Amino acid sequence: MSTHKHFNRICCVVLCLTLVLTVLFMNAEKFGIQKTSTVMGYEKKLFDTSKVHSINIIMDDWDDFTANCQSEEYYSCTVVIDNEAYKNVAIRGKGNTSLTQVASYGNNRYSFKIEFDHYDSSKSYYGLDKLCLNNIIQDNTYMKDYLSYTMMNYMGVASPLCSYAYITVNGEDWGLYLAVEGIEESFLQRNYGKNYGELYKPDSQNMGGGRGNGEGFDMDKFINNSDTENTGTSANTQNNGQSSTDSPPQPPNGNGQTADSGETATGNFPNNMTPPSGGNPPDGMTPPSGFGNNTDEASAGSESDNSSDNSAQEKNNAPSGGKAPENGGGMTNGSDVVLLKYIDDNISSYSNIFDNAKTDASDSDKNRLISALKKLSSNEDLDSTVDVEKVIKYFVVHNFVLNFDSYTGSMIHNYYLYENDGQMQMIPWDYNLAFGGFQSMGGAASLINYPIDSPVSGGNVEDRPMIAWIFASDEYTELYHKYFSEFISKYFDSGYFEELIDSVKAMISPYVEKDPTKFCTYDEFEKGIDTLKEFCLLRAESVSCQLDGTIGSTSDTQKADTLIDAGDIQISDMGSMNNTMGSGNFDKNAQEPPTDGQDNTDSNSEKPSKPESETDTSSQDNTLSQKTDGQMQENAMKKPPDRNETTESQDEASKSNSDNPKQKPDSKGDPNNQTQNGSQSTVSKESLITAGASAAALTLGIVFALVFKRRRN
Numbered sequence: 279m280s281t282h283k284h285f286n287r288i289c290c291v292v293l294c295l296t297l298v299l300t301v302l303f304m305n306a307e308k309f310g311i312q313k314t315s316t317v318m319g320y321e322k323k324l325f326d327t328s329k330v331h332s333i334n335i336i337m338d339d340w341d342d343f344t345a346n347c348q349s350e351e352y353y354s355c356t357v358v359i360d361n362e363a364y365k366n367v368a369i370r371g372k373g374n375t376s377l378t379q380v381a382s383y384g385n386n387r388y389s390f391k392i393e394f395d396h397y398d399s400s401k402s403y404y405g406l407d408k409l410c411l412n413n414i415i416q417d418n419t420y421m422k423d424y425l426s427y428t429m430m431n432y433m434g435v436a437s438p439l440c441s442y443a444y445i446t447v448n449g450e451d452w453g454l455y456l457a458v459e460g461i462e463e464s465f466l467q468r469n470y471g472k473n474y475g476e477l478y479k480p481d482s483q484n485m486g487g488g489r490g491n492g493e494g495f496d497m498d499k500f501i502n503n504s505d506t507e508n509t510g511t512s513a514n515t516q517n518n519g520q521s522s523t524d525s526p527p528q529p530p531n532g533n534g535q536t537a538d539s540g541e542t543a544t545g546n547f548p549n550n551m552t553p554p555s556g557g558n559p560p561d562g563m564t565p566p567s568g569f570g571n572n573t574d575e576a577s578a579g580s581e582s583d584n585s586s587d588n589s590a591q592e593k594n595n596a597p598s599g600g601k602a603p604e605n606g607g608g609m610t611n612g613s614d615v616v617l618l619k620y621i622d623d624n625i626s627s628y629s630n631i632f633d634n635a636k637t638d639a640s641d642s643d644k645n646r647l648i649s650a651l652k653k654l655s656s657n658e659d660l661d662s663t664v665d666v667e668k669v670i671k672y673f674v675v676h677n678f679v680l681n682f683d684s685y686t687g688s689m690i691h692n693y694y695l696y697e698n699d700g701q702m703q704m705i706p707w708d709y710n711l712a713f714g715g716f717q718s719m720g721g722a723a724s725l726i727n728y729p730i731d732s733p734v735s736g737g738n739v740e741d742r743p744m745i746a747w748i749f750a751s752d753e754y755t756e757l758y759h760k761y762f763s764e765f766i767s768k769y770f771d772s773g774y775f776e777e778l779i780d781s782v783k784a785m786i787s788p789y790v791e792k793d794p795t796k797f798c799t800y801d802e803f804e805k806g807i808d809t810l811k812e813f814c815l816l817r818a819e820s821v822s823c824q825l826d827g828t829i830g831s832t833s834d835t836q837k838a839d840t841l842i843d844a845g846d847i848q849i850s851d852m853g854s855m856n857n858t859m860g861s862g863n864f865d866k867n868a869q870e871p872p873t874d875g876q877d878n879t880d881s882n883s884e885k886p887s888k889p890e891s892e893t894d895t896s897s898q899d900n901t902l903s904q905k906t907d908g909q910m911q912e913n914a915m916k917k918p919p920d921r922n923e924t925t926e927s928q929d930e931a932s933k934s935n936s937d938n939p940k941q942k943p944d945s946k947g948d949p950n951n952q953t954q955n956g957s958q959s960t961v962s963k964e965s966l967i968t969a970g971a972s973a974a975a976l977t978l979g980i981v982f983a984l985v986f987k988r989r990r991n
Contacts, residue, residue: 288982296975318468319404324359324457325439330789331457333411334358334446335369335390344386347371348378352396364403368396376415387453387795389413391460405467408460410438411445413453417710418798418806418853420786421779423456425810426679426709428778433671433765436469436696437706444789453795454786461694461705462636475698476643477636479707481691482613616690618744620655623648631695643697650700654743657750664747665703667761670754672704673745674761677733678817680725681712685744688736704744713813715854722844726813727820730762731755732833763825770818776811783807798853809851816842 324331337343337355352368371377372391380388390411394401403409414420423440430437438459445452459465466474613630614621621627625644632644639647653663660666676686684692685704694705714725731749732739739746748754769775791800798806820842823829830836 292975292979292982296979299971299975318406318464320406320459320464321439321468323404324406324409324443325441325459327441330454330786331360331441331443332358332446333443333455333457334449335452336448337369340447343369344388347386347388348381350377352393354397357392359403364394364401366397367401368393372410376413380413380415383797385795385797387413387415387797389415389455402464405464406459407464408462410458410460411443412456412458412710413797414456415710415797416715416853416855418802418851419810420454420456420790420803421782421807421810422679422712422715422852423458423709424782425779425814426675426681426706426712427458429675429679429765429769430672430706432769433675433761435668435672435675435706436703438465442786442789451792451794453793454789461707466637466696470696470698475637475696476639476647477705478631478639478647478695478697479634479636480616480618480631480693480695481634482616482630613690617742618651618654618695619741620648620652620743623652636694646700647697647702650697650702651743654702654747657747660747660754662701664744665701666754666757668703669744670748670758671761672706673733673748674758674765676706677728677730678762678765678821679709679712680714680728680817681709681716682735683708683711683716685742686734687716690737702744711855713810713852714849715852722813722847722849723841725849726816726844726847727824727829727836727841729831729833729836730821730824731831759825762821766818766822766825770815771822775814775818779807779811779814802851806852809847812845813847813849813852816844816847 335355335357337353339353343353348371350370350372352370354366355369356363356365357367357369358364369390369392371388373380373389377388380386392409392411393407394403394409395407412423414423417423420442424442427437427440431439438461440456440458443455443457445455461477466477615628615630623645625632625641625648628644628648631647632639650663653659676684681687681692683689692708694707696703696705714722733745734742739749748758787803790796790803796803820829823840823842824831829840829842
């Protein structure tokens with residue numbers, strides 16, 4: 279019958295369609311439908327922010343290790359994280375000048391880097407390969423890094439996870455640290471899926487702290503050369519027509535003008551108000567003597583850690599011809615390369631990027647990045663050259679927290695550059711000197727009112743292609759202001775920020791109080807928190823006024839009588855590079871950190887060979903039975919307001935490099951062998967739609983088959 283033939287054709291078509299859709303779904307990645315991220319097990323473990331975690335470092339040669347931290351050589355140890363032991367993992371000191379600075383304090387509270395997979399590539403902590411333990415130097419608040427990363431994550435920027443961890447060494451108190459996810463393979467998988475792109479950490483100052491990325495850096499030379507910066511004539515570099523080198527810089531926190539005393543050398547300044555450093559003073563305001571010199575903008579305590587597992591070649595490109603950039607801004611200490619400028623088509627011209635690659639970039643990958651930088655420098659095809667929303671949102675938070683030890687400062691470092699299929703993103707790193715801690719030439723009022731549309735210090739916007747495109751277009755500037763407005767409204771005006779900072783303070787206070795190696799007293803910690811809270815609220819108020827036009831949003835449109843009054847805020851109360859440089863202010867009344875009875879002498883030993891997996895210490899069994907300190911504070915915090923369209927979901931589809939896919943191996947292993955792997959893949963909306971269509975087609979096929987069979991009978 280014709281009816282039978284009709285149903286037969288339909289069933290065949292439906293079944294064929296079902297088969298095709300099923301094949302497409304099972305091989306989605308090969309057809310361009312990519313997994314956007316991987317939910318790693320460690321997200322809900324160590325990086326649960328509702329409590330202070332416990333990390334016990336067990337090693338017999340602790341004194342030898344701390345005596346040699348500046349060498350950044352790996353030592354073997356056992357770490358016990360929240361009562362879970364991981365044997366035979368690697369630990370080393372991390373940082374750049376902070377390593378030598380900590381030693382100069384007469385203290386050994388170094389930052390550490392733990393590599394779970396250093397001796398055994400199959401090991402990880404629930405999928406985490408690298409863990410950074412930051413010593414919270416020059417941060418009396420204990421929150422600068424934490425808040426900065428929290429804000430970045432809130433805005434949908436790919437950012438490292440972080441949480442607080444109380445460190446013990448062989449069971450004895452050591453101190454409260456910030457545990458930070460290493461920006462390496464596990465980070466890339468979590469944010470971009472298995473077929474992630476390329477990762478770089480541009481740096482012209484060799485600020486990596488050893489391994490070919492830091493040993494050549496001369497801090498004294500940098501400070502001396504800093505006198506020649508800010509000599510341009512852009513909105514961010516003018517000094518009322520006077521050379522910034524005409525007057526000597528004002529000494530920070532010494533005799534004479536202090537960084538945040540509220541006094542001025544000359545002119546009729548409102549109380550505690552000085553113009554934004556590096557820019558035009560507001561109308562009616564006279565800049566202080568030496569304004570714009572920023573001579574102390576040296577990263578004395580930066581936690582930048584640009585070293586890789588394999589030593590990079592020591593190369594340091596100088597600006598072309600040794601001249602300042604065309605638009606001024608005197609980058610005598612930097613390089614056009616780390617400004618992310620296009621130089622030429624030669625790979626060798628970009629050694630400050632490619633020598634600091636964190637992935638195995640091929641020549642094809644490098645040429646693709648050069649092509650992207652060329653487009654960026656000419657503002658060409660921006661939508662495919664930069665991830666517009668992610669980069670703008672990065673700069674929204676970055677410009678709010680005022681971290682000048684960064685791409686927008688004179689050092690031009692402390693950021694990661696991610697590239698995939700010719701599209702670039704910025705990844706944040708190292709914010710312990712945020713909230714004005716790196717800025718020595720302005721008072722609290724100038725920082726609170728720092729213009730959001732003139733965000734560069736020690737140069738000018740036009741010389742920073744990764745941010746210049748935002749202000750070169752009315753469309754992108756408007757989008758930048760839109761995201762800034764939503765950030766202020768939802769993060770601050772909603773009351774979330776105040777609740778967050780109060781909750782975190784209550785959670786960490788007992789650990790700060792008993793911290794035997796902290797760089798400040800407990801009273802200074804409490805003062806620092808109060809100052810940080812007030813500073814951020816006033817900063818949010820100023821930004822709101824800049825967005826509605828009440829206050830100028832550029833350095834040459836601000837007027838003194840419109841600025842937000844900073845009251846009695848002292849930037850140094852939050853901790854800064856100035857009030858700790860050259861001497862330690864750690865709490866000398868706290869108990870002494872543990873020792874293992876060995877002489878604290880230098881050692882010339884090589885990196886230890888891989889120990890046997892059975893190696894144990896005498897104290898391990900006792901450690902495993904100890905109560906976890908981190909369980910003491912179950913202080914669940916209110917989630918931030920729903921961003922809705924304020925930020926993209928971290929699960930939004932990201933492009934894969936179809937020309938050169940890099941399938942990265944999953945971490946595998948047995949938890950009993952100290953390898954935890956709790957990753958779970960998430961897929962994009964396109965994949966879910968494909969799966970749904972396949973299921974629907976299969977259902978229809980079955981229905982038609984049943985109907986056909988019934989009618990034949």
